[in-house]
Amino acid sequence: MFDVIFLLLAAVVVVPVLQRFGIPSVLGYLAAGIVLGPYTPGPVVDLETTRPLAEFGVVFLLFAIGLELPLSRLRTMRRYIFGLGLLQVAVTALVLAGLGHLVGLAIPLALVVGTTLALSSTATVLALLVERNEALSQHGRISVSVLIFQDLAVIPILTLLPLMAASGHDILPALGLAAGKAVLAVLAIFVVGHLFLRPIYAFIAASRSPEVFTAATLLLVLAVAWATSEAGMSMALGAFLAGLMLADSPYRHQVESDIEPFRGLLLGLFFMTVGMSINLPLVASRGGDVLGLTLAVLAVKTLVILGLCRILKIAWPQGLQVGFLLAQTGEFAFVVFERAIGLRLLDARTGQILLAVTALSMVLTPVLAVMGRTLSRRFARHESEDLAPSGVGHLTNHVIIAGYGRMGRAIARLLKRHDIAFIALDQDADRVIQARRQGLPVYFGDASKPGVLRSVGIGGARAVVVTVGALRQSERTIAAVRHAVPGMPVIVRAKDRIHEDHLNKIGATAVIPETVEASLQMARQVLRSAGIGDEDVESSLDAYRSTRYGGGKPD
Structure with a gap:
């Protein structure tokens, strides 16, 4: 109980503090584990007490990955997933494995280390893309596709490790055995799942008992993980297969919601156990090696990804952003290297250095993302000279749309329908x-x-519509329009009330907050379902808008 209390206390204190400085939660959990480890002063938690429970964090993580991979998604993104993703993992793994073999690693182990370092941090990259509103951009979709294949690549690595440990590093028989068992396991599990899983879930859902539904999900994950473990493979593989079975089912989203607390807490506990095992004095004494190896991994991955993007005819701007964004080593490296140390495939000293390289590369991710973005914009300006506006400055009575994302495209379609240039x-x-x-x-x-x-x-335009989501970009655009034509109507998109008030103060003619309009659309449907006539509904909404956007306070 004393160990559990200290683990929870460290997570509650350390992780939020580091997140305030933009440090990912994975590194926060590692730092919390280091604080409680035997290599730093202060309280020490017994690693062996928490390790069995922490292993379930990896199991639930792989289950969640399986849930995220319905066949429809794989088909839609197959070019980048099985094209660029496969090539990136294979080429990067071979290059890094070659470097590892040159410094003394045996070939089978060098391949495992190279493949593991070839993987990137899904959590860190997705957080950056969402924060910058770039998840649906071209480079965002490419990055996510590569990350999906990398997540798939973890399965054979985790399956192979215990086989390598048992076979004296004889990789070819181990690979053959792993492939054969994996095929049989997949077939058996999917046949059973297809026949029984959906009817069972339909029966449980009909009982309208949330705790029984959650219990069924836990039973599925642990039972399939246990079955693959008994067959000589990893529990992670079984959990992944269990996720795949539910990925295309109508219960997927509820299942995902139910396991989220278990996954987050147990995975955090796993990363804390990794942190407890990091020997800080050893890592500090080899600081030069850690820094040099980190820079080498970042350089190799960036160059390989950029080269592959060019081979696949992905433009320079997108290739640069993807290359720098995926240059780091990911959280799965902690899983693989920790497992390899435990199986004595990696000696403790080498494993400690590799864990430190992984952590340092993740810390550098925001800096790398900024570098990629800056270089991308320079190339975009160079490649887009022929896309710049020319010969249209004489137009009059037209609307200028600043930002051609989803909202800009919708506005353009409506203007075109009404023959407005x-x-x-x-x-x-x-x-x-x-x-x-x-x-x-x-x-x-x-x-x-x-x-x-x-x-x-701008001099002959009838209005300017600003649909960009970034506040500073909206501010600069409003200022530029006001300077060019002081009386020009400027309609601006806002995210919320605070955003709206600020844009009104700096000179926007009208500010349309997304939250208000979404609420009005929902209100329209609610009023109609309550039997209110269309004319009265629209009159009510128009009155609300008139008061809301006219500066008054609606009732």
Whole structure:
């Protein structure tokens, strides 16, 4: 109980503090584990007491990955998942394995280490993409596709490790045995799952008992994990297969919600046990080796990914962002290296250095992402000179749309339906190219630049619509329009009330908050379902908008 209390206390105190400085929660849990480990002063938690429970964190993580991979998603993204993803893991693993063999690792172990270092941090990359609103961008979709294949690659690695330990590092028989067992396990589990799983879940869901539904999910995960473990494979493989069985079922989202607390807490506990096993004095004494190896891994992965992107005809701007974004080593490296040390495939000293390299590379991810973004923009400007607006400055009575994302495209379609001329500006070269191929007047440019506004005829425009989500970009665009044509109507998108108030103060003619309009759309449906006539519904909504956007306070 004393050990558990200290583990929870360290997680509650250390992780939120580090997250305030932009450090991912994975590294926060590692830091909390280091604080409680035997290599630092202060309280020491018994590692062997917590390790068995922490192993379930990996099991639930692999189950969640399986849930995220329905066949429909794999088909949609197959070019990048099984094209770029497969090539990235294979080529990077071979290059890093070759370097590992040169410094003294046996070939089978060098392949495992190289493949593990080839993987990237799903949690860190996705957090950065969501934070910057880039998850649906071209480089965001490519990055997510590669991460999906990397997650799949973890399964054979974890399956292979115990076989390598038992076979004296004889990798070919181990690979053959692993492949044979994996095929039989997949067939057996999927046949049983197809026949019984959905009817059982339908029966349980009909009982309307949330705790029984959660218990059924826990039973499924642990039972299938136990079955693959008894067959000589990893529990992680069984959990992954259990997730795949439910990925295309109607119960997927409820299951995902139910296991989220277990997954988060147990996975955090796993990373804390990894932190407890890190020998800080040893790592500090080999600081030069850790830094040099980290830089080598980052350089190799960036160059390999960039080269493969060019081979697959992915534009330089997107390739640069993907390369720098995926350069780090991921959280699965902690799982694999910790397991390899426990199986005595890796000696403790080498394992400690590799764990430190993984942590340092993850810390550097935000810096690498900024570097990739900066270089990408320089290449985008160079490649997009022919996409810049030219010969349209004479237009009059048209609407200028700043930002051609989902909202900008919707506005453009409505303007076109009413035969109102428009010109759209966007800084995503890929998005501009796609629109131009459709014959649309979309150009590459920054609407906050006076020269760009002049080139699209700001003097003769009837209005400017700003749909970009970033507050600073909206501010700069409003200022540039006001400087060029003080009386120009400027309609701006806002995320919330705070955003709305600020944009109103700096000169926007009208600010449309996303949250308000979403609420009104929901209210429309609620009123209709309550039997209110369409005319009364629209009258009520119009009155609300008139009061809301007219500066008053709605009732």
